Structure formats: C-alpha cells, structure tokens
Amino acid sequence: MRHVIVMAGTGAIGLMAVFAVDLLNLFYISRLDDPALTAAIGFTGAVGYVQIATSIGMSIGLGAVTARQIGAGHHDRARRIASSFLLVMIVTTAVLGLGTLLFSAPILHLFGATGRAADQAGRYIRIVSPGLWLIAVGMGCSSLLRAVGDARRSMNVTLVGALASAVLDPLLIFGLHLGLEGAAVSTVLSRAFVAALGFHAVRRRDMLEWPTARHVLPDARLVGGVAMPAILTNLATPIGGLFVTHAMATFGLAAVAGQATIDRIVPVAFSFIFALTGSVGPIMSQNLGAGQLDRVHETLVASLKLVALCVAVTWLILLPAQNLVVASFSAQGTTAALIRLFCTWTIGGYVFIGMLFVANTAFNNLGFPLYSTLFNWGRATLGTIPFVWIGMRFGPCGVQVGQVLGSVVVGSWAVLSAFSVVRRLKPGRVTxxxxxxxxxxxxxxxxxxxxxxxxxxxxxxxxxxxxxxxxxxxx
Known part of the structure; x- marks a missing residue:
C-alpha cells in the first residue's frame, strides 16, 4: 500500500497540475461569453483524446516491458528497448498528427461539429496536431521514469509542462487577444517543455542510448505485444466519447458545453485514479519479473481500495460545492443542469470506471493485454451505445446517466476478471x-x-x- 500511494501520489500531483491547466483553459474561454468557443473546446477535446490514446497505449507498453526487464535484472536490455521504442513513438505520432491536421474538417464533422464551433475547433487542431510527437516523448519518458521507480522526476516532468501552460494561457488568450488559438499555442509550447525535461531526466537515469537499426524492429515487436492491445484499449474510450459527444450535439451547443466542462472537471477531480493506473503497472511488472506474485495481488487490492476512497472524498467535496462550480464557468440552462447532475449523482459511477482502469492496468502488465482491449471496447460499444441511446429519450441528462450506467456493468465484470487472472499467475510465467x-x-x-x-x-x-x-x- 505504501509503495502504491507513493508512486500514485507523486503522479497525481503532476497530472492534477496538467489537468487543472486544461480546466483553466476552459475557464478562460468561458469568460469570453461565446458559446461557440466553449463548444469548440469540447470538440477539440474529443479529437485530442483519440490522438493522446495512441501515445498512452505506447507508453503503457514501453513502461511494462522495460519495468519487467529491470525487475529481472536486465538493465542494459531495458535501456536498449527503451531507446528503440522511443524512436518508434516519435515517428508514429508525427505521422498521426500530420494526418489529423490534413483531415481535421471531416473528423470534426464526424463528431457533430458545425458552424463557427467547427471553424474554431479546426483552427485549434491545425496548430496543436503537428506537435503531437512532443507529448508522446513526454509520456514515454515519464513512463520510463516510473519503470525505474523515480516517482519524483516523473512528477516534475508533468509539473513543468503545467506551470508553463499556466503562465502562457492568460498571456496568449487575454494579453495578446488570441482566444482559442492562444490556448493552442500554449499547449504546443508546454508540450515542448515536457518533452525536453523528460528526455533530460531519462538520460540522467541511464535509460537511453543511440538506437541501432538491427534492434529497432525486434524491440518494437517486443513492446508492440503489449502496446498494440493497449492502444486499441485506449482508443475505445474516445470512440465511445465520440458517440456521447454526437448525442449531446443533437441537444445544442449548451449540452456540448456542459459535457466539455464535466470532461475537464473529471481528470482534475480524479487525477489520483488516473495516476494510480499509470503507476501500479510498473509495480506489478517488476514483481511479476521478480516472481513476487503475492505482491501483485496486494497491489491490485490496494489500488481498488484507493479508487473507492478517492471517489468518496471527491463526492463529499463537489456535492456541496456544485453551485460554486456552476457559477465559476458562467453555466446556465442545460449546461448548469448537467454539471449539477454530475456533482449530485453520476459522480458515484466513477468508482466502477476506476475499477475498470485498474483491471486494465493489471491485464496490460501481467500478460493479458487483449483482456483490457475486450473490456474497454465493451464499455465503448455495448456499455455506451444502447445506454446512451435510451438515455437520449430523456434529454441530455439522460445521456449522462446512460453513459455512467454502462460503466457500472463493465467495470464490475472487469475487476472480477482481474482477480481471476492474478489467481492463475504462476512463478516463471513468460511475459x-x-x-x-x-x-x-x-x-x-x-x-x-x-x-x-x-x-x-x-x-x-x-x-x-x-x-x-x-x-x-x-x-
């Protein structure tokens, strides 16, 4: 429990800072009193989640494989794999960013964006997408730092990016009157800071060398055994979010703005859970590599306890503070109703979403990555589409309730499967x-x-x- 709290706690500080800056972005834009800009933030967030999902999946694979090599005492091999796959991450995300830039208009149309909201969102995406590889480098380096147990430096990498963005956002949005484009420029610059600091920190931990041509493809295949299912797993969430965003768009810009506000509040409120799922993976991998299967089980149990505690504390804070949240974002009508519903009731469903995240982390790091793909896509399809479709009959609030109810079913099933996987582990299991x-x-x-x-x-x-x-x- 202490190991989990230390690793997740330091990660949570960094993630909370990053997500708080995203929340501040929305706060600044909402102060411009332009519903189209607030809705554009929602659409850009939906597209950004698809982009970031690829980087997250690759960083999961990188951290899992290198941590297991370190746990088995093979530091040189871990360094070689890290260097090879970091190069693969840069090339892959650079191509993805360029593709998003070229096809931004049809992508936004797919999400239901129209009119001025689509135009503003398109400008944001065309500025941010070419720098997608920067956040991939930052995530990869942060994952490597967690793999070697350096929680402090991993936290500092994300804190620097958040601090840079916090300083640049008001300057560019209000000082230079760039609006949403200023937020985009700030995002690119902060990602550059994260990439530079992460690269420097990983070099200091002796986890990088010049990649060699003969090792890049074999190492990429090795990490890809975990990374590809993890990418597919993480893509499920934004694909499910696409359906939810499209459903909200049928009720107007106010509904999209309400969903966008909640999407920015959730990462800040549950940053500990997001950090937990990223931090316990290397702990499980190292103990699996060392044959300490009892500690793998203890890590899973401790993680679930902390998920429940985090949701309970957050609920106790947001329930009485919901009017303050509504006033802070100048929310009215449908937007305010969605925020109040979240703070009062649907926030409790995030216990089950956290359970799903922890289960997926166990699957990815214990040799069952296809399980996490199955459960995340199950949540994005059978756990989202029918529930949201039924909820649409009751308006935008029904969409939000339907989204959470689907997570209750899938999250419960996933965590039961995770315990089954841990019980079946045996000493000497091949990674x-x-x-x-x-x-x-x-x-x-x-x-x-x-x-x-x-x-x-x-x-x-x-x-x-x-x-x-x-x-x-x-x-």
Missing part, C-alpha cells in the same frame, strides 16, 4: 513480449536463451571480416 518470441518456455529459460542470442551476436560483431556494430554508449 507477453517473451511469449511472442519464445512460446512454451519458462521466463527463466527464455531469459537464458536471449542472453545466449546476445552473446552469439556479440561474437559475430567481433569477427575481423565484419564491421563492428555494437550497442552505442548512452546518448
């Missing part, structure tokens, strides 16, 4: 990446064979008639 390369072998024998392969490659590199191609020294 996901190794299972792909060496099926049917124990973890110990797999590691031995990989060592032998490395030794054979080293001998081949040292032959007189072939050029040397050693792993480079740390960058």
């Amino acid at each position: 996901p990446g190794l299972a792909t390369e060496l099926p049917g072998r124990t973890a110990k024998s797999a590691m031995m064979e990989l060592d032998e392969l490395d030794e054979e490659q080293q001998i081949a590199d040292d032959l007189p008639d072939r050029p040397r191609n050693r792993t480079a020294t740390p960058a």
Whole structure:
C-alpha cells in the first residue's frame, strides 16, 4: 500500500497540475461569453483524446516491458528497448498528427461539429496536431521514469509542462487577444517543455542510448505485444466519447458545453485514479519479473481500495460545492443542469470506471493485454451505445446517466476478471513480449536463451571480416 500511494501520489500531483491547466483553459474561454468557443473546446477535446490514446497505449507498453526487464535484472536490455521504442513513438505520432491536421474538417464533422464551433475547433487542431510527437516523448519518458521507480522526476516532468501552460494561457488568450488559438499555442509550447525535461531526466537515469537499426524492429515487436492491445484499449474510450459527444450535439451547443466542462472537471477531480493506473503497472511488472506474485495481488487490492476512497472524498467535496462550480464557468440552462447532475449523482459511477482502469492496468502488465482491449471496447460499444441511446429519450441528462450506467456493468465484470487472472499467475510465467518470441518456455529459460542470442551476436560483431556494430554508449 505504501509503495502504491507513493508512486500514485507523486503522479497525481503532476497530472492534477496538467489537468487543472486544461480546466483553466476552459475557464478562460468561458469568460469570453461565446458559446461557440466553449463548444469548440469540447470538440477539440474529443479529437485530442483519440490522438493522446495512441501515445498512452505506447507508453503503457514501453513502461511494462522495460519495468519487467529491470525487475529481472536486465538493465542494459531495458535501456536498449527503451531507446528503440522511443524512436518508434516519435515517428508514429508525427505521422498521426500530420494526418489529423490534413483531415481535421471531416473528423470534426464526424463528431457533430458545425458552424463557427467547427471553424474554431479546426483552427485549434491545425496548430496543436503537428506537435503531437512532443507529448508522446513526454509520456514515454515519464513512463520510463516510473519503470525505474523515480516517482519524483516523473512528477516534475508533468509539473513543468503545467506551470508553463499556466503562465502562457492568460498571456496568449487575454494579453495578446488570441482566444482559442492562444490556448493552442500554449499547449504546443508546454508540450515542448515536457518533452525536453523528460528526455533530460531519462538520460540522467541511464535509460537511453543511440538506437541501432538491427534492434529497432525486434524491440518494437517486443513492446508492440503489449502496446498494440493497449492502444486499441485506449482508443475505445474516445470512440465511445465520440458517440456521447454526437448525442449531446443533437441537444445544442449548451449540452456540448456542459459535457466539455464535466470532461475537464473529471481528470482534475480524479487525477489520483488516473495516476494510480499509470503507476501500479510498473509495480506489478517488476514483481511479476521478480516472481513476487503475492505482491501483485496486494497491489491490485490496494489500488481498488484507493479508487473507492478517492471517489468518496471527491463526492463529499463537489456535492456541496456544485453551485460554486456552476457559477465559476458562467453555466446556465442545460449546461448548469448537467454539471449539477454530475456533482449530485453520476459522480458515484466513477468508482466502477476506476475499477475498470485498474483491471486494465493489471491485464496490460501481467500478460493479458487483449483482456483490457475486450473490456474497454465493451464499455465503448455495448456499455455506451444502447445506454446512451435510451438515455437520449430523456434529454441530455439522460445521456449522462446512460453513459455512467454502462460503466457500472463493465467495470464490475472487469475487476472480477482481474482477480481471476492474478489467481492463475504462476512463478516463471513468460511475459507477453517473451511469449511472442519464445512460446512454451519458462521466463527463466527464455531469459537464458536471449542472453545466449546476445552473446552469439556479440561474437559475430567481433569477427575481423565484419564491421563492428555494437550497442552505442548512452546518448
């Protein structure tokens, strides 16, 4: 429990700062008294979640595989894998960002954006998307820092970005009168700070070296065994959010603005839960790599207790403060009604969403990444579409209630499955990446064979008639 609290607590501070800045962005834009701009924030958030989901999935895979190698005592291999896959992350997210820029108009139309709200959202996306690779670097480096247990530096990486954004936002939005475009420029600059600090911190922990061509593809396949299911898992949430945003758009800009406000409040209010799911993964992976299966079970139980405690405390704070929240964002009509419903009732459903997050973390780090894909897509489809469709008959508040009810069903099922997975773990279980390369072998024998392969490659590199191609020294 202490280990989980320390890792998640430091992560929560950084995440809360980042999400608080996003919330401040919405606060600043709402003060411009333009409903189209507030709705545009909602649409850009929905598109941004799809982009960020890819970076999150890759960082999950990177952290899980490197943490397991570190737990097994293979630091050099962990450093090599980290360096190779960080390069893959940069290339992948750069291509994704360029694609989003080129197709921003049809993407926003798909989300239900029209008129001036679509125009403003398009401008924001065209500024932010080319710098998507910057946040991928920041997330990857933060994941590596958690993998080596450096919670303080991982926290500092996100804090610097949040501080930069907090300073730049009012200056660009109000001082230079750039409005939503100012918020976009601020986002890009803060992501650049996060990437630079994260890269520097990871180098200090000796977790980076120059990638070599012969290792990039094998290492990418190794991490991809966890990362690809994690990406598919994380894409499910924004895809489900697409349906919810589109449903809200049928009730007008006020409903979209209300949903956008809640979407900004949730990460701040539950930053500890978001940090928890990112922090306990390396703890589970290291203990799995070291064969400490009892600690894997303890980590799962401790995480669920902390989820319940976090939701209870947040509920006790927001319930009496709902009028203050409504007034802070100048919310009226439908927007105010959605905020009050969240603070009074639907906030309790986040216990089950937190349970789903913890279960997915267990699946991704214990060798069952396809389970997390199944449950997240189950939530995004069967756990969202029919519930929201029925809720639409009762207006925008019915949409919000339907979204939460679906999470209750899926979250309960997921956490029961997570305990089943932990009970089935056995000492010597092959990790996901190794299972792909060496099926049917124990973890110990797999590691031995990989060592032998490395030794054979080293001998081949040292032959007189072939050029040397050693792993480079740390960058």
